[in-house]
Amino acid sequence: MYEMHFAVPMAGAVLNPINTRLDATSIAAILCHAKPKILFINRNFEPLARETLRLVSCDDSLLNLRVIFIDDIDAPKKVSSGELDYEGLIQRGEPSPLLVPRMFRIQDEHDPISLNYTSGTTADPKGVVITHRGAYLSTLSMIIGWEMGACPVYLWTLPMFHCNGWTFTWAVAARGGTNVCMRHVTAPGIYKNISMYSVTHMCCAPTVFNILLRGNALEQSHRSGPVHVLTGGSPPPAALVKKVQRLGFQVMHAYGLTEATGPVLFCEWPDEWNRLPENQQMELKARQGLGILGLAEVDVRNNKTQESVPRDGKTIGEIFIRGSILMKGYLKNPKATFEAFKHGCLNTGDVGVIHPDGYIEIKDRSKDIIISGGENISSVEVENVLYKHPKVLEVAVVAMPHPVWGETPCAFVVLQKGETDKEDCEDKFGYREKDLIEYCRENLPHFMCPRKVIFLEELPKNGNGKILKPKLRDITKGLVDDKDEVNLISRNFKSRL
Amino acid sequence: MYEMHFAVPMAGAVLNPINTRLDATSIAAILCHAKPKILFINRNFEPLARETLRLVSCDDSLLNLRVIFIDDIDAPKKVSSGELDYEGLIQRGEPSPLLVPRMFRIQDEHDPISLNYTSGTTADPKGVVITHRGAYLSTLSMIIGWEMGACPVYLWTLPMFHCNGWTFTWAVAARGGTNVCMRHVTAPGIYKNISMYSVTHMCCAPTVFNILLRGNALEQSHRSGPVHVLTGGSPPPAALVKKVQRLGFQVMHAYGLTEATGPVLFCEWPDEWNRLPENQQMELKARQGLGILGLAEVDVRNNKTQESVPRDGKTIGEIFIRGSILMKGYLKNPKATFEAFKHGCLNTGDVGVIHPDGYIEIKDRSKDIIISGGENISSVEVENVLYKHPKVLEVAVVAMPHPVWGETPCAFVVLQKGETDKEDCEDKFGYREKDLIEYCRENLPHFMCPRKVIFLEELPKNGNGKILKPKLRDITKGLVDDKDEVNLISRNFKSRL
Numbered sequence: 005m006y007e008m009h010f011a012v013p014m015a016g017a018v019l020n021p022i023n024t025r026l027d028a029t030s031i032a033a034i035l036c037h038a039k040p041k042i043l044f045i046n047r048n049f050e051p052l053a054r055e056t057l058r059l060v061s062c063d064d065s066l067l068n069l070r071v072i073f074i075d076d077i078d079a080p081k082k083v084s085s086g087e088l089d090y091e092g093l094i095q096r097g098e099p100s101p102l103l104v105p106r107m108f109r110i111q112d113e114h115d116p117i118s119l120n121y122t123s124g125t126t127a128d129p130k131g132v133v134i135t136h137r138g139a140y141l142s143t144l145s146m147i148i149g150w151e152m153g154a155c156p157v158y159l160w161t162l163p164m165f166h167c168n169g170w171t172f173t174w175a176v177a178a179r180g181g182t183n184v185c186m187r188h189v190t191a192p193g194i195y196k197n198i199s200m201y202s203v204t205h206m207c208c209a210p211t212v213f214n215i216l217l218r219g220n221a222l223e224q225s226h227r228s229g230p231v232h233v234l235t236g237g238s239p240p241p242a243a244l245v246k247k248v249q250r251l252g253f254q255v256m257h258a259y260g261l262t263e264a265t266g267p268v269l270f271c272e273w274p275d276e277w278n279r280l281p282e283n284q285q286m287e288l289k290a291r292q293g294l295g296i297l298g299l300a301e302v303d304v305r306n307n308k309t310q311e312s313v314p315r316d317g318k319t320i321g322e323i324f325i326r327g328s329i330l331m332k333g334y335l336k337n338p339k340a341t342f343e344a345f346k347h348g349c350l351n352t353g354d355v356g357v358i359h360p361d362g363y364i365e366i367k368d369r370s371k372d373i374i375i376s377g378g379e380n381i382s383s384v385e386v387e388n389v390l391y392k393h394p395k396v397l398e399v400a401v402v403a404m405p406h407p408v409w410g411e412t413p414c415a416f417v418v419l420q421k422g423e424t425d426k427e428d429c430e431d432k433f434g435y436r437e438k439d440l441i442e443y444c445r446e447n448l449p450h451f452m453c454p455r456k457v458i459f460l461e462e463l464p465k466n467g468n469g470k471i472l473k474p475k476l477r478d479i480t481k482g483l484v485d486d487k488d489e490v491n492l493i494s495r496n497f498k499s500r501l
Numbered sequence: 502m503y504e505m506h507f508a509v510p511m512a513g514a515v516l517n518p519i520n521t522r523l524d525a526t527s528i529a530a531i532l533c534h535a536k537p538k539i540l541f542i543n544r545n546f547e548p549l550a551r552e553t554l555r556l557v558s559c560d561d562s563l564l565n566l567r568v569i570f571i572d573d574i575d576a577p578k579k580v581s582s583g584e585l586d587y588e589g590l591i592q593r594g595e596p597s598p599l600l601v602p603r604m605f606r607i608q609d610e611h612d613p614i615s616l617n618y619t620s621g622t623t624a625d626p627k628g629v630v631i632t633h634r635g636a637y638l639s640t641l642s643m644i645i646g647w648e649m650g651a652c653p654v655y656l657w658t659l660p661m662f663h664c665n666g667w668t669f670t671w672a673v674a675a676r677g678g679t680n681v682c683m684r685h686v687t688a689p690g691i692y693k694n695i696s697m698y699s700v701t702h703m704c705c706a707p708t709v710f711n712i713l714l715r716g717n718a719l720e721q722s723h724r725s726g727p728v729h730v731l732t733g734g735s736p737p738p739a740a741l742v743k744k745v746q747r748l749g750f751q752v753m754h755a756y757g758l759t760e761a762t763g764p765v766l767f768c769e770w771p772d773e774w775n776r777l778p779e780n781q782q783m784e785l786k787a788r789q790g791l792g793i794l795g796l797a798e799v800d801v802r803n804n805k806t807q808e809s810v811p812r813d814g815k816t817i818g819e820i821f822i823r824g825s826i827l828m829k830g831y832l833k834n835p836k837a838t839f840e841a842f843k844h845g846c847l848n849t850g851d852v853g854v855i856h857p858d859g860y861i862e863i864k865d866r867s868k869d870i871i872i873s874g875g876e877n878i879s880s881v882e883v884e885n886v887l888y889k890h891p892k893v894l895e896v897a898v899v900a901m902p903h904p905v906w907g908e909t910p911c912a913f914v915v916l917q918k919g920e921t922d923k924e925d926c927e928d929k930f931g932y933r934e935k936d937l938i939e940y941c942r943e944n945l946p947h948f949m950c951p952r953k954v955i956f957l958e959e960l961p962k963n964g965n966g967k968i969l970k971p972k973l974r975d976i977t978k979g980l981v982d983d984k985d986e987v988n989l990i991s992r993n994f995k996s997r998l
Contacts, residue, residue, distance in 0.1 A: 144641050144794060148676075153648045154769045178794055179645075180769070272651045272677070297641060297675055 005164045006183055008044065009173040013117050013136070016108035017041075020119040020131075021165035024049055025466075032059035034121050037129045038335065039065055044090065047076045048187070078187075113137040119335060120167055122262050131335035132262045134168070141329045142265040143174040145298035149270035150234055150256060152205060156181040159197055159231075161189050162207040170207055170234070170258075170266040181205075191215050195223035198231060209237035209469040213244040214397060216251065218421075230254050236267055237470050239366065239384060241391035242286035259292035259366060263331045263350055269293045269302065269364055290388070291365040292356070300327035301349070304358045310347055317359040320367055320380060323352045372473055374403040374411050381452050383473075386413055389447045393440065395420050398463050400471045404456060404480040414480045415440070415454035418462055456483065502661045503680060505541065506670040510614050510633070513605035514538075517616040517628075518662035521546050522963075529556035531618050534626045535832065536562055541587065544573045545684070575684075610634040616832060617664055619759045628832035629759045631665070638826045639668040639762040640675055642795035646767035647731055647753060649702060653678040656694055656728075658686050659704040667704055667731070667755075667763040678702075688716035695728060706734035706966040710741040711894060713748065727751050733764055734967050736863065736881060738888035739783035756789035756863060760828045760847055766790045766799065766861055787885070788862040789853070797824035798846070801855045807844055814856040817864055817877060820849045852879075869970055871900040871908050878949050880970075883910055886944045890937065892917050895960050897968045901953060901977040911977045912937070912951035915959055953980065 005021060012019040020038050022031055024046075035043070035056065045053040050073075060066050074090040075081060118134045146152070158176045160183060162169055176183055184201045186193050189212065197203060213235075216224075233248070236258040245255050260267030271293035277285060295302035304313045304321040313321040326349035333341035344350055355373060356366035367373075367382035374381040383401040390399040397418045404414035417440065437457040444453040464475040502518060509516040517535050519528055521543075532540070532553065542550040547570075557563050571587040572578060614633045618626060643649070655673045657680060659666055673680055681698045683690050686709065694700060710732075713721075730745070733755040742752050757764030768790035774782060792799035801810045801818040810818040823846035830838035841847055852870060853863035864870075864879035871878040880898040887896040894915045901911035914937065934954040941950040955976070961969045 144645065147645050147794075148641065151648065151650045155771050180771070274652050274677070297644075 006173060006185070009164070009168060010177070013110070016110055018116045018119055019168075020121075021168065023121070023163070023165045024052070028052055028055035028059055031056045033129055034131070035060050035066060035069075036063050038119055038121075038131055040069065042070045042072060044072050044074055046074045047079075047081055110136055113140070114332065116332060118168055120165075120262050130337060130340055133332040133335050134262075134265050135332050138265040138329045138331065139168070139171060139174065141298035141327075142171040142267075142296075143178055145296035145329070146171055146175045146266065147179060149258070149267070149272065149296050150205075150232065152179055152181075152232075154179055156205045157184060157201050157203045158182065159184045159194065159201075159203040159206040160186060161194065161212055162209075167260070167262045167266050170236070170260065172207060189215060191219035192223060195219050202229065203231055204229070205232045205234070207234045207236075210235050210240040210244060211237075211398070211465065211469045211471075213240065213248045216248050216253065217244075224251050232256065234258055234267075236260060239290045239292070239388075241388060242283070242290060243391050245286055245289055246282065255289065257289055257291070257293065259354075259364075261352055263344060264299075264325055264352075265329050265331065268296055268299055268325055268329065270296055271363070288363075291359070291363045293363050295325070296329075298327065298329045299325060301325065302364065303349075304356055304364060305347075307355075313358060315358045315360050315362065317357050317365070320355050320357055322370060323354045323356055323364065323366065324349045325352060326350070369473075372402070374401070374413050376406070376412050376451055377409040379451055381413055383413065386415065386444070386448065386452055386454060389444060390415060390417065390440065392447075393443055395436075396440075397421070398471075400463055400473060400476055401454060402473050402476045402480055404483050406455070409451075413452065413454040414456040414458065414476075414483065416458050416460055416463060416476050416479075418460055456480075503670060503682070506661070506665060507674070510607070513607055515613045515616055516665075517618075518665065520618070520660070520662045521549070525549055525552035525556055528553045530626055531628070532557050532563060532566075533560050535616055535618075535628055537566065539567045539569060541569050541571055543571045544576075544578055607633055610637070611829065613829060615665055617662075617759050627834060627837055630829040630832050631762050632829050635762040635826045635828065636665070636668060636671065638795035638824075639764075639793075640671040642793035642826070643668055643672045643763065644676060646755070646764070646769065646793050647702075647729065649676055649678075649729075651676055653702045654681060654698050654700050655679065656681045656691065656698075656700040656703040657683065658691065658709055659706075664757070664759045664763050667733070667757065669704060686712060688712050689720060692716050692720035699726065700728055701726070702729045702731070704731045704733075707732050707737040707741060708734075708895070708962070708966045708968075710737065710745045713745050713750065714741075721748050729753065731755055731764075733757060736787045736789070736885075738885060739780070739787060740888050742783055742786055743779065752786065754786050754788070754790065756851075756861075758849055760841060761796075761822055761849075762826050762828065765793055765796055765822055765826065767793055768860070785860075788856070788860045790860050792822070793826075795824065795826045796822060798822065799861065800846075801853055801861060802844075804852075810855060812855045812857050812859065814854050814862070817852050817854055819867060820851045820853055820861065820863065821846045822849060823847070866970075869899070871898070871910050873903070873909050873948055874906040876948055878910055880910065883912065883941070883945065883949055883951060886941060887912060887914065887937065889944075890940055892933075893937075894918070895968075897960055897970060897973055898951060899970050899973045899977055901980050903952070906948075910949065910951040911953040911955065911973075911980065912941075913955050913957055913960060913973050913976075915957055953977075 008019055008021070020034070020040055022034060026034075031052070043053075057071070060069075070088065072088040072090050072093060113136045115136055116133045117136045117139045120132045120134060122130050122132060152175065156176060156179055158172060158181050160169070162172070164173055168174070182201065184197050184203060186197055189208075194216065229252075231253050233253045233255050235255055240255060240257055249255055256273065257271040258267035259269040269292040271289055271291050273289075277288055280288070301324075303324050303326075305311060305324055306313055306321050313319040324347065330350050334344070353370050354366045355368055355370050356364055358364050366384070368384050372383045374383055383403075386401040387399050390396050390401070397420045399418070400416045401413050402416070403411040406412040417436075419436070436459060440457045441453060441455070458479070464472040466472055505516055505518070517531070517537055519531060523531075528549070540550075550568075554568070557566075567585065569585040569587050569590060610633045612633055613630045614636045615631045617629045617631060619629060649672065653673060653676055655669060655678050657666070659669070661670055665671070679698065681694050681700060683694055686705075691713065726749075728750050730750045730752050732752055737752060737754055746752055753770065754768040755764035756766040766789040768786055768788050770786075774785055777785070798821075800821050800823075802808060802821055803810055803818050810816040821844065827847050831841070850867050851863045852865055852867050853861055855861050863881070864877075865881050869880045871880055880900075883898040884896050887893050887898070894917045896915070897913045898910050899913070900908040903909040916933070933956065937954045938950060938952070961972045963969055
């Protein structure tokens, strides 16, 4: 996948990195939509790939699809007769660089470099078309925003198929760095690689912090120096940041979206903030921050008037961005493209505030906002309070229908390891729910407190570790104010996902 | 000057920063060539400006030139009647940002942002036209190459009129930095500012290192942390780098030219080089290094065949660069523009080698190369050897005519303070010359050794501190192998400059 990020654009082609955690149906939908000419398959995903190829076999436009297998270096297999093998093809290639015929070379920097599907869905696929110009500007902006010096040692905990690894596929090369790849993101694996290769940088969703915290003391102590962690996807909960920072991970928070080729806001950290109390530091770190240098403009606007909101840290608006870094559009989807750029710049679909110092703080996805009796409730704010509770490992808050207020918050909670192993098994959900609601009432305005707390073994997530709130909303849709029903749902939840 | 770097482009105009160390004749030549509409004058340079305006008064095309005086904050003066005053004009301005009418806004990123004359000469003025795109890419590349983090405190020892301060006018703002300005670059001034404002970054020619070394011990100890120094203009002599690094200055070497909007090569420093012996580190630091990210290509080519030289660190070729960062061309000078871009990319006019690790090392300006009996002698290599001599403060080596070999090296030397105060006044030149030639023979191939050494109180330099080798060559042109003549010339040298 790393080599592809260079070889494919240099051949004048467009790269379409595919999320390997998707199922065959979703991947088949992507192939039918993207119409690739060559498909490279890692042997590790052979069953998934064969099932996908079976599903697309009826699509005439993919009849000439060439399939090339990449052998697993850890467990090499023989090539089946008639199959193309990646290393074999490379052997047959021309060793001199840049002998690409002129007609295949990129003539315009606005030409596409990659096609990245956002959270693969079968209906209405959205293939984000990323340009050479955008990828270049994003790469330079990542290096600057994260202050990535020469020769970084980068650990790939963030998958490269996810928005081209936030363009760090290219950024690591641009800084003469070393790529450390791992097949499975586990605590022992991460700590082993950090210690063996003196890792300096890694990117991940905040959920990976929980993996880091699961490492045992011996693993956690085997570090050679601080590891810079760029996190995004959702705001890192203060309590988690505090804990991983104590383990020597220096967390920087960024915010981005595939439509903008990667992160577009960095919570840049002025030196003087290090002198603030730790709790205040953590609150500042949860802010999404300032626009990267590659961006022309970032603005928070009133949804109705399209005017910029005041820089007061209170007035909520939608976040808009503008600049050469943005996607060209969604492939073969002019309607979605028009919607995204309707107001002359990209509507991120996120709502937030802008602080007097210019730092932007996202309060929610516009579709995740809970509207209770006409009041906007940021699900993220409620989650942040719950994350501070010592017994909470993970939490997601979504809207639940309410006969009077329209909507009201419902919290899905995963408890810390050991917390659910108590003997009072039958009672624990009821007890804990009361406990957590009481805790919220002490720390939040009443209207913002969840009226239900549902305990799960784990939260539903997509291939990138992002919590799937739509799945949780499906649960709350049918919810009534009945304890038994809730318990029943939570027990049966896993099988229904 | 700093405000102009933002105000002028934002008004859709082109900035022409003028070297205040030029004389009125040279500045008048620039004005007659550039045809500015508005001239901003700092009160400190009022006599120079009035003399310049007198010289251009006969140029009809400058009849409508508006002159605006910027008062000196240290010694404010009353505005003379009829004169426009900078602060007064700003008071009358519109406080809201970005109300520039659409017709004045930049429509194309290839439009010029600034016009920078290279070492102001009266004949054949070369006004380098720098584009918005080039300035943007250069700025981002400077931040990355120098690894300039958030909130730098930047001391202006490099003048802003010199290639827009190597684009750090914009880079400091882009990183949310602080600008510390000083009117005169003196050792006490530099150390006072470093200590008072906790300076983190500064740029300067290597000649400024001599100023830093002139500070007394008390001044030199008053630092709050390491100061990152980006140096260029000429390769920093190893002995000087060693000394200033011991004082807490962390030297990075860059190479650039106005035609490329600023530095284009950075001697990037991998961690492992810190484990090498100090002398080897200094040799590596004198290399110009790797192309910046904003550059498409940098190459060393055989002058005749235009083919890339091998990466052997030995084969000399001319250095060519290509990319969006380059100037648009020389203003109203199609001949010089054609010459510069003759081979499809910019000929830097410098000759050098490329090492196996890809680092470029410049051996000389092509016009400074000394050709002796068919052998190329790099004046820089001879200078580097002389700089290692404990009694040498500054040195410049140029070609001297030779009846047999065509050319032979001649060294102009400034001795360390105190070295010329000896009592053997009449003999010292003769003695020292023999002494230094002997020293060169021990450290260089014979054909590379200077056959003459001329001692000066100081070397002739231009407004940017660059040694004026053409002036030294004027001296050597009339030189014959006669000690008395040489001494006579050296004594009368200062008055002739």
